[in-house]
Amino acid sequence: MSTDGVTYNRQGAWLSVHSGKLASDFKVTLVNATQWQYYGTPNVGGTLKMTWNTSLVKAERVKVELWGYRETGEPYSDSWTPEWKYLYTLGRDLQNNGVFSFIPQPTEKPLSDWELGSVRVSSSTEPDGKWNVEAVWSEDHALAWHLEKSFRQDxxxxxxxxxxxxxxxxxxxxxxxxxxxxxxxxxxxxxxxxxxxxxxxxxxxxxxxxxxxxxxxxxxxxxxxxxxxxxxxxxxxxxxxxxxxxxxxxxxxxxxxxxxxxxxxxxxxxxxxxxxxxxxxxxxxxxxxxxxxxxxxxxxxxRPSSDCRTYQAPKAGIAFGDPHFITFDGSNYTFNGKGEYHLVSAPEKGLHVQGRTERVKLENGSLATATRLSSVAMREKASDVIEVRLTGQDDRLEVLKNQEVLSFSQQSWMDLKGVFVFSSIPQNVTVMFPSGAGVEVRARGGAMATTVLLPREFTDQTLGLLGRMNDNPKDDLVSSNGEVIPSDQSGAETLFKFGAGWAITNETSLFTYDTEHLLNEYYFAPKHDPGFVPSFSVQEDPSDPLYGEMAKVCSGSWFCKYDTLTSRSLMMGHATWVSFQSHTAAVTDLKPVVSCGWLAPPRNGKKEGTRYLEGSKVTFSCNKGYVISGSEVRSCQKDGKWSGETTHCVSDNILGIVLGSVFASIALVSVIVAIVVNSRKQKRKATEMQVKGDL
Known part of the structure; x- marks a missing residue:
């Protein structure tokens, strides 16, 4: 890389940023009040205005250029190519004061054929349209202000x-x-x-x-x-x-x-x-x-909307607090070993999520007989390795890509090799993979909570501390040697042994060992520390100074009480309670929802109701001069089908004709029946008289 275009004395990884996500300080801002996107439409005209950060263009005098973008060639063929092109200069030799205003003039063809573009501010000393110069750009936008007279006329x-x-x-x-x-x-x-x-x-x-x-x-x-x-x-x-x-x-x-x-x-x-x-x-x-x-x-x-009739929500598993685990199928247990472990291992899908735990430090500086997650590392197939670490400073998280720290100071998301990373605040990081697998890492109260979301394609594909995902909680806990731990045998010591079996190896590790502490305690040491034995249970003592506040904070949650007492921290206990409640809410939100699909309003009528999920009702009515044929109200049933019959609006006149025809048909049938009955009576009477005469 070069800063002057002559000497290329800089190197390193760099990231291309979506212009729409750049902060206003780093781009030309098109002042909204001047309505750039609507210029030339009825009642929109006058002066357009733009602003920029003057420090981004190191020049006393600048110029403002318009660049256009288009894609030419046969769509979805090798000839389909993109093109950025300099179109013309809007202003020359301007004072670099961060403000430029102008009144657009209609543009003639072929320039007016460019309908999408961006404005660039660069030094006046550079030739017009020169590539790769120090400059600041606006967002891409519709060039309404640039279009020809025919657009402004109508x-x-x-x-x-x-x-x-x-x-x-x-x-x-x-x-x-x-x-x-x-x-x-x-x-x-x-x-x-x-x-x-x-x-x-x-x-x-x-x-x-x-x-x-x-x-x-x-x-x-x-x-x-x-x-x-x-x-x-x-x-x-x-x-x-x-x-x-x-x-x-x-x-x-x-x-x-x-x-x-x-x-x-x-x-x-x-x-x-x-x-x-x-x-x-x-x-x-x-x-x-x-x-x-x-x-x-x-x-x-x-561009019709996709409804959700075939949408399948993912399943979520979580590791949080001192660490407690809730599997994808809803089983929960506590495993607080010290080391590095497989949270999720799905070899056929190429997904691996690993967690590192360390001992909790008490306020007096001593170490508790409990652990917490301190780092999570993950990769899918040949993607970049993403690691999220707890720094210990205001619950801030640090994100590493292939063992190098990433900065989210200028934007909240990065699209990397085979992985998408989002971090709106330093305490939250979300990592997403092409398979649809997602990993959410949240830091609060000195602890880290990690949620893994997997789409249904991962069914029967997962092992590790978050269990086997197959909608059967009875076989969630599968040991590394393939044994299923029955729920009635899952005591604390048994679960501790189960968790220890999911320790990773140096050969399979995705973690970064960039300090002496990490090298000595994790890389050169057993991946599961056999010398650390946690507290498998805690005793609630009413005389404990924490007891009263703990009861208020934890609201009966055993996870919260356990973490409060082992860490001697109400803050950590409360963080555990919040993580558990958040996970419970997410699982509820992700429950399957039945949709019956969109219902059209009848022709010559209307409908009330635009919700098409189970239990919803849609009511139909007809315009004046029409009456309903079919169901006036239809309900979305649990089988995904609408109740009732298709609704139509039938003209009053047509209905009268139909009813008149029906009545006429009924009358005609009645006459025919009467004639037939009368004829039969006459024949029967004649027969009776003939019989009497014979006698």
């Missing part, structure tokens, strides 16, 4: 034409919808399934996002991994009741993406280019069809 007509051309293009491209992951059924599921879904920074309930592209939603998540063949993405949005919003019901509904917003390897190949491919195929088209014209029906034809 933006809706111009946008409709673009929308129709996009519709035609989409019909010629392969269908990617069948390979995208299904959305979770509820907001609770979406937020708990952190191994496969991550908060969409454009619609985040925690940050009070306005959800610009999904009005009516309060939170959206994106599938972390792109789909296998077409590198497509999935976005799922939810309203304030926690119900998934579908595009069939609302413009703010969930939408899949032909281009995954975060890209996918190989990143230089469309539609895998991070950010910009998504803009070209999914965002600009939304502008054309929905924001700049009223033609969303075209957009949602190709």
């Amino acid at each position: 933006s809706a007509a111009w946008a409709l034409d673009k929308c129709l051309k996009w519709d035609e293009l989409e019909r010629s491209l392969p269908n990617f919808l069948n390979e995208t992951i299904d959305c979770p059924c509820t907001l609770a599921q979406a937020r708990a399934d952190t191994g496969r879904f991550q908060t969409d920074y454009g619609c985040d309930i925690e940050k009070g996002s306005v959800c610009t592209y999904h009005p009516g939603s309060v939170h959206c998540v994106r599938a972390i991994q792109a789909s296998p063949k077409y590198a497509a993405g999935q976005q799922c949005c939810y309203d304030s009741t926690g119900t998934q919003v579908l595009t069939s019901d609302s413009i703010g509904g969930s939408t899949p993406d032909r281009g995954h917003d975060w890209g996918s390897p190989p990143y230089r190949k469309p539609p895998r280019v991070p950010g910009v491919s998504h803009w070209l195929y999914d965002v600009l088209s939304f502008y054309y069809c929905c924001l700049w014209s009223d033609n969303c029906r075209y957009y949602f034809t190709h």
